[in-house]
Amino acid sequence: MEEKQLTGEESFKLINRMIHEAKGYFYESGLGGIIYGISIFICCVLSWLVESNTMSFPFHPLFLLTPVFFIQAWVQYREEKKKKAKTFTDEVIDYVWTGYFLSVFAALCGNFINAGYIIITIVLLLTAFASFITGMITKFRYHIICGLVCMLIAIVSFFVQSASIYLLMAVTALIVWLVPGLILRARFKKLYHN
Numbered sequence: 001m002e003e004k005q006l007t008g009e010e011s012f013k014l015i016n017r018m019i020h021e022a023k024g025y026f027y028e029s030g031l032g033g034i035i036y037g038i039s040i041f042i043c044c045v046l047s048w049l050v051e052s053n054t055m056s057f058p059f060h061p062l063f064l065l066t067p068v069f070f071i072q073a074w075v076q077y078r079e080e081k082k083k084k085a086k087t088f089t090d091e092v093i094d095y096v097w098t099g100y101f102l103s104v105f106a107a108l109c110g111n112f113i114n115a116g117y118i119i120i121t122i123v124l125l126l127t128a129f130a131s132f133i134t135g136m137i138t139k140f141r142y143h144i145i146c147g148l149v150c151m152l153i154a155i156v157s158f159f160v161q162s163a164s165i166y167l168l169m170a171v172t173a174l175i176v177w178l179v180p181g182l183i184l185r186a187r188f189k190k191l192y193h194n
Contacts, residue, residue: 029188032075033181039068040173044166051163069101092137100130117161120169124154131176142183146175 046061107122132147134140150172157168 029079030181030184030186031079032072033177033184035068035072035075035181037173037176037178037181039065040177041170044170044173048163048166048170051166089137093134096130096133096137100126117157117165120165121154121157121161124150124157124169124172127172127176128154140180142180146180150176 043061043064046055046057046064049055050057050061103126104123107119107126110119110122128147128150130147131143131150135143135145135147153168153172157165160168
């Protein structure tokens with residue numbers, strides 16, 4: 001097998017990437033987590049209110065998350081452009097969460113056959129798994145613990161196959177996205193705005 005020769009620019013990018021990886025470089029503003037956490041929390045509480053017949057809504061409130069995905073994609077794109085280097089860790093985490101969102105989308109397709117609240121349980125399990133793996137990769141202890149707590153919430157959700165399951169999902173949104181988003185935001189401001 002023939003070894004590919006790197007151009008000067010490719011060599012520079014590879015060296016830069018390895019240096020940043022060795023330094024533990026991590027560029028994350030936390031804004032994405034905050035956006036997801038608040039949005040999912042609000043949509044889940046609205047879903048609970050609608051499904052428990054406390055209020056009416058013209059469509060299922062979870063559909064409100066559709067524009068949030070586009071907003072988040074734009075935020076992610078802007079943050080990617082600001083990174084000094086994309087480390088191997090960054091790539092792996094991107095793969096984990098891309099797989100997560102594709103799996104959640106596939107699970108939500110179960111609503112077309114009226115699979116019921118078990119879909120939310122599946123989403124909770126996927127969320128716990130993605131959070132736990134992210135914590136293991138980044139060695140961010142909060143995400144490891146968060147993943148384990150979310151696994152417990154997912155187990156509880158097997159026994160809560162009613163509108164109240166949306167409240168479990170709302171709590172999960174706070175634990176998985178909002179709290180780490182706020183932690184990362186504070187860290188980001190301290191590192192990059194001082």
